[in-house]
Amino acid sequence: MNFFKQWGKFMIQGSRYYAQWEISNAATILNSRRRTAILVLLLIPAIIGGIVFAEDISTAMPDLIGGHNAYSPSYYSLGIFVVSIFVGLLAGLITGCIGAGGGFIIAPALMSAGIKGILAVGTDLFHIFAKAIMGSVIHRKLGNVSVPLAFVFVIGALMGATGGGLLNRYxxxxxxxLSDAFISTVYVFMLGFLGIYALTDFLRTMSPGKASGETGGDTMGGLPRKLQSISLPPMIKFDFEITPGGRSISWLFLVMSGxxxxxxxxxxGVGGGFLTFPIFVYVMGVSSMTTVGTDIFQIIFTAGYASITQYAIYGFIxxxxxxxMLLGSLVGIQIGAMVTKVVSDITIRGFYAIAILSGFxxxxxxxxxxLANMEIISLSQETGAMLNRIGTWAFFIVIGIFGIWVFSVFFRNLKTLRGKEVRS
Structure with a gap:
């Protein structure tokens, strides 16, 4: 029980650091006229293509990908494009306002809108890669990146991304x-674990005299010390700024983590950034400062490699x-980040738990x-469809209410927020 409690805390902390990266990226893009202009130029062919060629795309795609007519890849329409902006907006609001986990709702939301799971994963990875390239702040963090550490870790990450892509395509x-069921099952376990922990953490925080007990993670525990004491050369050195002579760990543990x-x-399709922080800090004993820089480094390479070599060239994007999604998330992140200035932290924690559980x-x-379609269980199509609709409506109602609440808080406090921006 203590293991799951600790790992839940680490995962939440990791998703918060990942959200900080997203917020920093969004600010970098929108504060640059050149990058904003590039985004607008990218939108033009997207909109025109959707209006002019939507019907042709929808009829051609089943022959282009896999040849599965019964469960062919999702059709494209202008409506689906609008849904993608809406999904990105909501994910951005969660990321900016809650500071964690907005990316977890993207694949479930796209799948609920009719997008096949493998396409949702591939598209999400490409969206993350595009965001990382357009808003890259790695040049600002290079002082915090241990190049040998990052290089060995990325080798493992590329191997893992290849395995994940091969498995999804197979x-x-x-x-x-079966592909949709597998991806959904992975999300059930991930979101269920995170959601239950986030809810218990929220309830614990509400109790008088209780604190969440989160730590920055720079003080090493027993497991990192043990792993760093195992000598399996070559040993990769890092954190020279933290400890005289630096720390070191075997390349094997880095590759396995990657x-x-x-x-x-x-x-x-979430970039993997939410796992990097807990593994680096709480398992391998890397300082949080070095971890953040290395995470930025790996996201660009991992998301780029996976989206292009495992999905794009096979047509799964x-x-x-x-x-x-990129457009919607950039706007949502900015609005959500401003709302945090006028709402309490405990309210944010509550919404985070509810949002993650709704995805679950x-x-x-x-x-x-x-499962019924694969004849694994016996269930009528009407009952299965009803359960699916309940899950879809529950999800979008919860996320929609959250979005409406954020916008209402934003517009009600617009004068206050403008005043804080002027003073900042």
């Missing part, structure tokens, strides 16, 4: 329904949806009809 070719992060990115319920309720 399951899709075997049976597209494989895990890359595998998560390749299967779930909707470019227009990725651009729509969404994917959980989508599974019965998929």
């Amino acid at each position: 399951l899709y070719e075997l049976n597209p329904v 494989v895990l992060v890359g595998l998560a990115a390749g299967i779930m 909707f470019y227009t949806l990725a651009i729509g 319920v969404n994917r959980l309720f989508s599974l019965p009809i998929k």
